[in-house]
Amino acid sequence: MTSSVPPSPRANARPLTDEEVDRIRNDFPILAQQVNGHPLNYLDSGATSQNPLSVMEAEQEFYEQRNAAVHRGAHTLAFGATETFEAARTTVAAFIGARDDEVVWTSNATEAVNLVAYSFSNASLGLGGAAARRFRLGAGDEIVVTEMEHHANLIPWQQLALRTGATLRFIPVLDDGTLDLAAAAGVVGPRTRVLAFTHASNVVGTVNPVDELVALARSVGALVLLDACQSVPHMPVDVAALDVDFAVFSGHKMLGPTGIGVLFGKYELLADMPPFLTGGSMITTVDMHTAEFLAPPQRFEAGTQRISQAIALAAAVDYLTETGMERIAAREAELGQRLVTGLTDIPGVRLLGPPLGVERIGLASFDLAGVHAHDVGQYLDEAGIAVRIGHHCAQPLHRRLGVTASTRASTYLYTTTDEVDQFLATLREVAPFFGVHS
């Protein structure tokens, strides 16, 4: 199965070569280990990615040389820490085509979605005054998501609807796992206030047409939140060019540490939004009954921040930028198609999502007839292959596709072609081992 892979749909850049990937792997010590007597074959970067040495060194260097509270002290160390912390913001902002003051640090993407939802919720209670009126939701208003969302971009909106009396609606998914765009025009309408959807699916791997959905939202005056968790790590993303109002992603999926995520918001929106978490570091003047808040992004960063994590995330971004996001995307598009080619060739495998040739990130989920995903995962694990099993935090999508659980293989810039092939070869053994014959 070497020559049967078609050219990737994302053919505008030269993919990373196998030799380059081999060199990249030297920067990721964790990948060199043996698992159950086999070389680790880590195909779970969609859940969390591994960290290169430079990221771990950046974190260590911070604690060894610079650790101090940011935005709080006047001593030299605190000043240096603040500078490094803010430089990290600049690096991440530039990476996604945003202004520095449009990048808000959060713990992860989940918190970023909650921040927006709770800010709207607070606005609906009257907080933020007249300026925040545009974020108020109530009975008759509609929030639209899609049927393919990760729970992180679904449940915060369900809860917001419950708190405000707004109605949650969704753009359905077709049998092939793509969005039903024809139906979208009927779901998004004059009552729609927010449209929240994922850029790339963490289950079916497809890349949604942001332009089309943003245009639809604009036509009815709705705000757009993009879940960029599976896109920002794997392809060039320019939030300004995409013209989304908000975007969220997590550092741990893009070579960074856990505990750090990003909310991008257009400045003029952030400037009118009431805060979610409140306390120290986000205020100007305080008396016993009232407080005035800082401008964004500090308004949304209450309490002592994730300083070393932000700095390490900037190191991760530097690593990605030096490697080249276009080239990473081209490489992963190739691996994604290679996965699809191999999977559809294995008896009993049902690929979730569209067939060969449709743009996808380096990720594929599937069902193996007669063998539960947990058993598939166990068999692969015994061979050192780490995949994700279960519903991947997307129960409604799995239900829509008629399965309760699936197995997912996902790649990153350090994934070798041989690893994909070893995974496919091992998967071929699974059904016979469990006595399932098709």
Next chain:
Amino acid sequence: MTNSAMQQLYQQIILDHAKSRHGASPDELPPLAEAAAAADARGLHLTESHQVNTTCGDEVTVRMGVRADPDRADGDADGDAVIDELVWRGDGCSISMASASVLSDSVRGTTVAESRALLDTFREMLRSRGTIEPDEEVLGDAAAFGGVSRYPARVKCAMLAWVAFEAALLGP
């Protein structure tokens, strides 16, 4: 790859039970209230529990009809009650489905006290990380889950139906 480790885990008995699923209901279980009334007419107390493994979404419902011991000898009256009927319905991996099947075979017709003792032995073996050699005399087919104890992440799968059974015993 060499499959010996996998064969230790997935013993043939487990694969067979996962397919044959003794005691599994092919259809949705009828509503509990309705079934309870019918069981009452047969002199059985109906009780059930639904358990989900949140890691992977496996789920099982165990429903059973317990017959009180007519003699009600002194001592543990409850313990002498007999598990007359047991039916389950679930969806999950081969280990969780096989263990539900084995549960059904093992406890049907036993007294509550006997089934509790079996449950304790089964659980102790599963939690032993491979240090307890399962006693086939005591455990019967359940001894085949000995290999699971070396895979701590799978112990929950093997326990799922048994936890449902335990919860149903304690039930309202």
